[in-house]
Structure formats: C-alpha cells, structure tokens
Amino acid sequence: MMQGEHISQEDLALYAMQALSPEEALAVRTHLAECALCRAELAELSGDLALVALSVEQHPMPEGARQRFLNRVSADSAATTQQAVELLAAQEAPRRATRTTAIWLPWAAVAALVIAVVSLNMKIASLKEQLSEQSSTALKLEAESSHAQQVLEVLTAPKAQRATLTASKVPAVPTGRAVYLADRGALVLQASNLEHLPEGKTYELWVVPANGASPIPAGLFRPDATGSASLVLPPLPKGIPAKAFAITIERAEGSSVPTAPIILSGAATGV
Ligand SMILES: [Zn+2]
Structure with a gap:
C-alpha cells in the first residue's frame, strides 16, 4: 500500500472513506502523523473529511461489511460504466442520425427557400420592369391620346369660335x-x-x-x-x-x- 515512502492516493482515499482494514488504517495513520506531504495530499483529497478522519478514532467495519462495500463500489462502478456506455450508445446513435437529418433538412429547406426567394425576386423584378415599361408606354400613349383628343375637341367643338383671317376689306369667302x-x-x-x-x-x-x-x-x-x-x-x-x-x-x-x-x-x- 505504500508507494515508495508515501501513501498512494488510492489508499488515502480509502482511508478517508474509512474503507481500509484496521491494520492498513493504522499504518496510514502512523505515516500521516509524521508526513506533512501525505497529510496535505489527504487534505486535498477529502478536504474537511481528512481532518475528521485524522481526529476520529477509526473502528473496524463489521465482519464482511468492508468486502460488501468494496464489492458494491466495484459492482456499482462496473454497472454504472456499463449503463453509461449503453446510455451513451443509445443516445448517440439516434442523436447522430437525428443530427444528420435535423441539420440536413433545415439546410435543404433553407436552400430551397433561398432559391425560391431569389427566383421570385427575379420574377418580380422582371415583372416590375415590364410593368414599368408598359405603364410608361401607357402613360405616353395616354398623354398623346389626351393631347390629340384636346386638339380634336377644339377643332370640332360646336361652340368653338371660328374666324378666317383675310386681308382687310375683303368680304368673307369660303x-x-x-x-x-x-x-x-x-x-x-x-x-x-x-x-x-x-x-x-x-x-x-x-x-x-x-x-x-x-x-x-x-x-x-x-x-x-x-x-x-x-x-x-x-x-x-x-x-x-x-x-x-x-x-x-x-x-x-x-x-x-x-x-x-x-x-x-x-x-x-x-x-
Ligand atoms: Zn508521506
């Protein structure tokens, strides 16, 4: 359990959790009493728990309890790891598929929309241009027509006053x-x-x-x-x-x- 002169982190953790056998705990405690380095390490590992662990007299776990605890930790760890792996796999697979679809579809839709909008804008611009041409032609025709209409109205109005200008003193002739x-x-x-x-x-x-x-x-x-x-x-x-x-x-x-x-x-x- 001793790593070189000092206590391994695993053992320090187990010690903090009071999971060591009485003999092991005693050895650790003895070392800790003399080694500031391992105390600091233990303090880092378990914070206040380290102080508790130092101050509290450790009692041996009931017969079999430690093993059950270790087994459970081990089993839990394995189960947890396995569960996590399965969970991740289960989530990852659909997530990957979903991500592929979820990302592809909006982009396809956006691309289609962009194309549609662009072509619509072009169509609208072209229509506007045609409309503008047509309306300017129509305005021109209307103006011409209106002018011609006025000329005709003046020329043909029954109420229009008419005069034939001739040299003075010459009687009006057809x-x-x-x-x-x-x-x-x-x-x-x-x-x-x-x-x-x-x-x-x-x-x-x-x-x-x-x-x-x-x-x-x-x-x-x-x-x-x-x-x-x-x-x-x-x-x-x-x-x-x-x-x-x-x-x-x-x-x-x-x-x-x-x-x-x-x-x-x-x-x-x-x-
Ligand atoms: Zn040490």
Whole structure:
C-alpha cells in the first residue's frame, strides 16, 4: 500500500472513506502523523473529511461489511460504466442520425427557400420592369391620346369660335384648310364660310394623288349654321402623297368620282 515512502492516493482515499482494514488504517495513520506531504495530499483529497478522519478514532467495519462495500463500489462502478456506455450508445446513435437529418433538412429547406426567394425576386423584378415599361408606354400613349383628343375637341367643338383671317376689306369667302399626313392616311379639314346646301346635297372632300391617279373620296360633310365644317380623320389609304385637295358638292350619299364644279381646291405643300 505504500508507494515508495508515501501513501498512494488510492489508499488515502480509502482511508478517508474509512474503507481500509484496521491494520492498513493504522499504518496510514502512523505515516500521516509524521508526513506533512501525505497529510496535505489527504487534505486535498477529502478536504474537511481528512481532518475528521485524522481526529476520529477509526473502528473496524463489521465482519464482511468492508468486502460488501468494496464489492458494491466495484459492482456499482462496473454497472454504472456499463449503463453509461449503453446510455451513451443509445443516445448517440439516434442523436447522430437525428443530427444528420435535423441539420440536413433545415439546410435543404433553407436552400430551397433561398432559391425560391431569389427566383421570385427575379420574377418580380422582371415583372416590375415590364410593368414599368408598359405603364410608361401607357402613360405616353395616354398623354398623346389626351393631347390629340384636346386638339380634336377644339377643332370640332360646336361652340368653338371660328374666324378666317383675310386681308382687310375683303368680304368673307369660303375657305378650307386641310392637313394631311400621307404616311398615316390621316387628314383633318376645317372649312369656313361655306354656303348652306339644299336638302339631299353634301360637300365631299377629295385627295388628288401626287402620282396622277384618280381623286380619292375623303369624306362627306355639311356646314353648321355659321358655315363652318370639320372633317376629322376620315378613312383613307396610307402612303399616298397628295398633290392637291378639292371640295365638290355631291348627292347626299356621296360620289366615287367628283362632280363639277369644284367649290374649293388647293395645292398641297411639301410634295
Ligand atoms: Zn508521506
């Protein structure tokens, strides 16, 4: 039991627990009385218990008690170790599996979410871009349309005041002003000081093509009480530049060819 000159830690512990045989305990006690080192060791091992162990007269354990105690410690230790091993194994196995699954699944879910969010954001951005393009186009169209609408409303409003400006002292004569965009086949005519027409008669506008083809009928109109009339965007073929415009008087249902005389005519500019 003696380790060299001093008492082994195991024996010191057993001594502190009063688990040594009387002979062993006596030897330890004798040594401790002389050895400060082992006392310090014992004090460290069992703290206050060491003081108790030193001060209290040790009595031998009842017959067999020490062995039972040692056996139980040994058995307990073994059982405890075995239990611990089993417990750890039992917990470790599912924990490992659980950890693998528990860690993998959230990451998979997170990855899927991230991908979904990213692709959604891209989709949203793309949609927003499209929407922005469309709405800006729509705004532009709306603005253009609104402007065109205002122009048309002013040109065609029955309440609009009209004047044909001429040199002084010249009596008001019938006049017409045509604006024509050949590319679009778009035409606006404004006429003033037109004579009233009898029932069953109408004014008819003609586009005289620059290429020498027959005059194209461009719409029927009758003047209001003041002699004013407008013809706005009549249906016309596109891409036919005009050499001139002319107005004739036709039957109410209109004509496909102009009937003389020509009431008003004018050469087109820019051809
Ligand atoms: Zn010693």
